[in-house]
């Protein structure tokens with residue numbers, strides 16, 4: 001599905017990272033992959049990268065640092081001279097922006113959450129635009145359904161609503177330049193990021209009761225399959241879309257009866 005594609009995958013930290021499964025499936029589907037790691041997590045990303053079928057190069061990138069985004073563009077230009085797709089799998093919110101403190105979270109923490117988790121998608125795509133434009137590219141980001149409010153998710157929920165909107169505006173502005181931009185809205189998965197969400201088990205239980213297909217919080221492979229699809233030519237007329245990979249949870253109005 002991705003034969004000959006050159007892809008940048010951000011957000012691989014541990015083998016549990018959703019982006020790790022995405023990188024694995026992309027390689028299995030024939031893509032060449034380069035990863036980015038961030039800050040103190042960089043060495044962990046380097047170690048995790050070795051567990052991929054074809055251990056890829058890892059570039060250092062804090063998505064909030066325009067110089068580092070420019071350095072990634074430069075490195076990809078040298079290696080490939082083109083970029084067919086990217087996965088944005090980046091989110092962060094300070095502790096006081098999560099866990100039921102919604103009414104008292106200071107703007108500084110909200111700003112950090114919004115910048116790292118929503119604005120950064122725009123920053124990354126625009127930073128890599130000259131390479132993405134070469135032969136028409138696809139950008140995908142990872143979302144958690146922001147059409148409703150969730151317990152404890154607080155300003156990360158607001159950031160995901162912004163991310164969904166950023167996706168639509170990028171799709172609007174970049175479609176005429178041959179670039180597609182989409183979200184995969186995933187069900188809950190046990191990752192490092194999930195550990196920082198207080199009361200994550202509430203989600204696990206809710207999915208257990210409501211998702212008609214069932215849902216395994218330890219298996220990001222179904223999400224990775226959808227990401228691979230959106231990065232592929234099979235999705236060539238899909239943009240501005242939110243594709244739910246959540247076992248059908250989002251489509252149900254109430255818990256299932258036995």
Ligand SMILES: NC(=O)c1ccc[n+]([C@@H]2O[C@H](COP(=O)([O-])OP(=O)(O)OC[C@H]3O[C@@H](n4cnc5c(N)ncnc54)[C@H](O)[C@@H]3O)[C@@H](O)[C@H]2O)c1
Pocket residue numbers: 010011012013014016017018019037038041061062063064088089090091092116142143144185186187188189190191192193194
């Ligand atoms: N785990 C879930 O239940 C779930 C569900 C839906 C969507 N998501 C989203 O999937 C994405 C990946 O998260 P994950 O759950 O795989 O967890 P994860 O902890 O494995 O990945 C989060 C990544 O964000 C990176 N990151 C944070 N700040 C950064 C910065 N300034 N610059 C560059 N990278 C930075 C981290 O290095 C890490 O690799 C996130 O956007 C998350 O919100 C997660």
